[in-house]
Amino acid sequence: MAKVGSVSTPAPVVTPRLRKLLYLVLALVALLFANAAYLGAVTFLEWWTGHSHQNYFYQYMFLGHLALGLLLILPYLVFGLLHMRAARHRRKRRAVRIGYLLFGAGVGTLLTGLLLTRMGGFDLRHPVARQSIYWAHIALPLAAAYLYWLHRLAGTKIKWKIGVAYGATLAVALLAMVWMHLEDPRAWFAKRPDSPDYFQPSLASTESGDFIPGHKLMNDAYCKKCHADVHAAWSDSVHHFSSFNNPAYLASIVETREKAMERTGSVQASRWCAGCHDPVPFFSGEFSDPDYDLVNHPTASAGITCTVCHAISHVNSVRGNADYKIQEPLHYPFAFSKNPFLSALSDQLIKANPTFHKQTFLKPFHKTEEFCSVCHKVHLPREVTDYRDFLRGQNHYDAYLTSGVSGHGSRSFYYPPQAKTNCNQCHMPF
Template identity: 25%
Template sequence: MKPGMDSSAQRYRRGWAAWLARAAAAILLFELISGLAVTVGPFQPAVEWGLLLHTIAGVLATALLTVYFARHWNNYSGQALSDVLLLGYVGLGALAICLLSGVAVTWQGLFALKTAPWLRYTHLISTLLAFAASMPHLFIAWLRRRAEVTRSAAGWLGSSVAWSLIAFAAAAVLTVAYSGTKYKNVFPSDYSFIYGKGRPFAPSLARTSTNGAFDPRSLGGSETCGSSTCHTQIYEEWKPSAHRYAAMDPIFQGVQTVMAKQNGPESTRYCGGCHDPISLFSGTKNILVENLTGLTGYNEGISCVSCHSIQKTDIRGNANYTMTQPVDYLWQWSPAGTAGATARNFLIRTYPRQHAQLSKRMYKKPEYCAACHKQFIDQEVNRVGWVQLQNQYDNWAASHWNKKGDARATVECRECHMPLVESSDPAAGDTSDYNRTADDHKHRSHRFLAANNFVPALLHLDGSQKHIQLTEKWLHGDIDIPEIRSKWADGPIVRIRLEVPPTVAPGQKLPIRVVLVSNKVGHDYPTGPLDMIQSWVEMRVQDEHGKTIFSSGQRDDRNFLVPGTFLFKAEPVDQYGNLIDRHNLWEMVGVRYRRSLFPGYSDTVEYNVLCPSGAPSVQVHSGDDVKEFSVATARPGTLRIDATLQYRKMDQFLLNYVMGEKAGLTAPVVEISGTTASVCVSRSGDASECR
């Protein structure tokens, strides 16, 4: 006992009865239990509230705990080392680490993009170590002086438990007061179960985990992903992407309206699984619903959550997937800059377990993409029978890009369409790919670059200009992807080559062969709905004075391709043999013509040029692959031949049909690849005459 201090004062300052001891014990007990609830308990609002109180109490009590343990150290550190003292030292050291790591985690939760896992684990392990050392420390200390301190120790224990219970009661009250967004997962009262209540979303194969409706709010809210100072870069990539505008696409909306008028609004559920899942699962594609699209679905299309909530897919396609409703954090949809958003972001960063469930290895697999990137029509839709439509997955699976079982030699969907980009995003880094590391500072681009350079500009989407530039660069084959450089190809996505003889005499046919080779496309080229996509060869022959003496593949003044153009396309037909030219695929029963390039394969178109001196005009005869034309040639000279493979996302007829000819719209044309050759027209067959 220190001089001048009586036993009661000593007990007040350093014994079981000390108010500092009891306050410290109450705080630490609450911190222990609320922290363990976060670690091993179920994800629910009460645990989230407990975590918030855990953080607040920990921060506010840091000074109190520091004062108490400083006094405790001062009172006992001069004693001879014993088991009690050793346990106390260990517990105090672990507690110091626990407090420091807790402060660090709190700071990261508030101000960083994410919390460091090692800090969270340090906080947890030091907590368990402090508890493991403190319990025997307290028990032995009580045991050796139990006759003297039992009463005060009981009071210490009782007050600690009581104050902890008060804190837990506060968490319970807060949970009752607010436990997150209350969703209305019900179909509209007039919802039409035309295919039976067991198949509420048919003819789409998409379904929910409950086979019931989902409140549209639960699948939207992509803006919160980007405005939370978390996935800002990914959100900006997604905004002008095809996934984002899948529902608001005016061509989709126009075709959907025609389908609804012809077959009933329920039939459009076939489209909704891939284009508009939020509206589909909320029951919006129903009778008496204008535009058949809810506002959330229209604005977000394939939203962040709708893609990341899929738990199961099937490679049959036609949106054959199962979607679950994600479990929200508190203040899930609070707008940026509010206290609710700050609390939500803090919870996500410090309690990331639930959020991490939105990332699954299955999302990497081509089979995941196949759920929507493979399409067919069956009897429920066309009233006749099954017919295959676009099918990127099977194309890829059967191609030379797929080296089954060898990831280092295989080029998969995400490696091309979601290339790695420099990133400071919390999603940066990955250890599940053979060529990735946890700290590579890269994430997969969510632009999903492909071939649509039309709709982003048509809708004036944020970031559309940059997105279109990247799309056209992609179509040119100019985007370098370092991660697959060793197993991909160089150059344009489709190579074009001219095969012509060096000379031709007037009166002879000049054979021009255009060879097209699929160079770095992972599926058919072109792919998608080939009834509306156009890719063609534009040919121009000029004499040495620059006069065009033949052309093919040009567009007229109304932006239609001239007759006789060599064109990659499909010509689907209905059951009466009529051409499907309005994207009315619900009437399709077969294809009368289809031409595209399989990966690694080539196609050829031949032009035969007749060069008689004094031919009166140009004559064009169109066959399947052979184009013949005559060229007037009065004297020897050089013919320049230019061949270009062109691409546009939408043919002019369909665009005029959906948007109206008066709209003056036309899809921009992209040059995929081009080449040039020269031929000498010589009576003697000597090419030197043209030099």
Template identity: 40%
Template sequence: MLHRRMQRVRVITLVFTALTAVYLYAFPAATLPYLALVFGHFAAGLLLAGLLIHVLIRTSSPGWIVTAVGAALGIVLAFTGASRPFEWLLYTHIGISVLGVVLLLAAGRRRPLITFGALSTAVLVLSASAWSLRELRWRDAYRIRNPDMPPEAQAYEGDGVNGPFFPSSSQTSHGGKIPSRFFMESQACQRCHPDIYEQWSSSAHRFSSFNNQWYRKSIEYMQDVVGVRPSKWCAGCHDPALLFSGMFDTPVRELIDKPEAHAGLGCVMCHSIAAVKSTMGQGDYTLEYPALAELAASPNKLVQAVHDFLVHVNPEPHRRTFLKPFVRSQTADFCSTCHKVHLDTHVNNYRWIRGFNDYDNWQASGVSGFGARSFYYPPKP
């Protein structure tokens, strides 16, 4: 009786781990249900590994032996994590576990070899479909594409003249404001990225706001001459903590002692950009406020530990939240959103004028691979 119950629990646990594995691989997402499934998959894997110890003592079934190896690799992954250096281990764990399930399903059939072949074919089709859902759809959804035509006038850029951030072209995915603290918690990133945090702490991005005296005096003068609203044109790329929280509606002289005025461009500013709408620059991006943003930056040690463990064993949701494909595949286009600017009537009360333009200068140079001079450069390695 006990043996049958153990066998039933083992089969149910195996089915649960298999089904959750398919879902976790094909549909990574930074949501509470998904993260709960990550925990569930890990717990079920531990339970299955424990149940298999008894089985391995009494059986020589290839299916259970291979499945046990897959479970053991899963436990190893809990210690190594599934980040890029250990991605091979993740796929080894998946491959061996799948092989174990196929062997178990084929065992005891009248024609085990034919069954094994049919199941293997089905697994290959399912794997290709899961990979396509995971990778191709994701990459295609986050590409930087220029519109067929630019806006007719500055009044049509971003959210338009009635938008909360105009004349900056910046937008938020939900159409509303974002709490200022979201842009001021770069120290939370330091736990896992200490080297990058150290580089950022002395970078130009860190000192892009009113902790830069040249910029501060420029904005103070601009607001004295043309008022507060036109200066939002600058804030989209210099003062996210002030602009997106609504604080930039106040003259800068009244904000200068607030920590938001000295936040600069924190880690999440660039890494939360969900879309770059064109390479026309001028802050032409859409910012996304992640649903679980407060988990990573929580001061609660238990919450931090849970968050860090989940990122450790399954970093894909975190990666998809803060590292959209265009950051790597279209890096220059991504940077163009703030490294190319223009002034227009709502800023200077005059006409369209080109401001500084790093992006077009880079594109026309030989090193970009697009300019005529690129012909004389050596092939890229």
């Protein structure tokens, strides 16, 4: 107790030094609330529309959420414990009791957040447990905000001007986040083909009409870190050796490009092949260079990479000839970093928010036979033959449909006990 004259006054429960810590806690909480409001709004929008609205900026905000939460742990615990020790004997017992509940709600928020990040050796995967902790992580900070209001009502007088400024800061931060959410960094430095007909006579095209940098489609080592078994199967597959790393195809494409140059002065006719066989140099723009090195260029041996198939965003039809659209995939921050710490941080984001990864790289049509039809059914157009508008090439898609294996072929002599609903069940069972 401190004495002023003959009157005893209680020592302040928030000393000047502790007040600085309080301001730090409140600042971090303000940023977290603005950040959480943005993340929650995107999540609600996804639930409402049934479509993914997570983007590159969202991942940085998610990373910021994790960072702010981790930064908050120590100052929150220190302030809370010191504040409770100083206030435990105060006469305003209601304020003290609510303060205990408030501290507990804050600790619960931090603890559930740590559990959801799947950090260290604790990897929470059980769907029911994870969902329960997720909703607790949402409910606890809302309860904490309400308890803080009650705590202040029961304690010292609320300084409403500070509260209004606090709310205004949150609103400005939210508006800034909305503006950044509308930006797409993939478009900032994108290069566009000189002609809108660049991709023809292949039916493939990019969603934006821009080129896709080759390295964005070749990061197979990134996939290998978590999908080593699938990567091993792909490494020896015909998909991997679909391009100029296949001697038979190399000889064919060399002749095609030579004949096209003789006939039209351009290698454009060979793009018909590239939509399926050489997607990396095709979509990055190198393929159309007459001097493109078919053997030594970094993209020449890429083949059909993991990312190429999983970055396809739409199957336009089942007529084949690469009739699909592809888009540059969105990755987690630091996915391509060579720095071990940043690379590990990117991996941690996948664990903490795997939904974004799944929505980006595994779409419903990937499990259908129509997806395979885009390249396993072809016809030669006039741009290639120079005399006929249509010549049928290989057609595995229709052969599958008319077979007994698919369950659709009335003329088939063979029917398995159970039909195969897509090509992958036999050809890519892993």
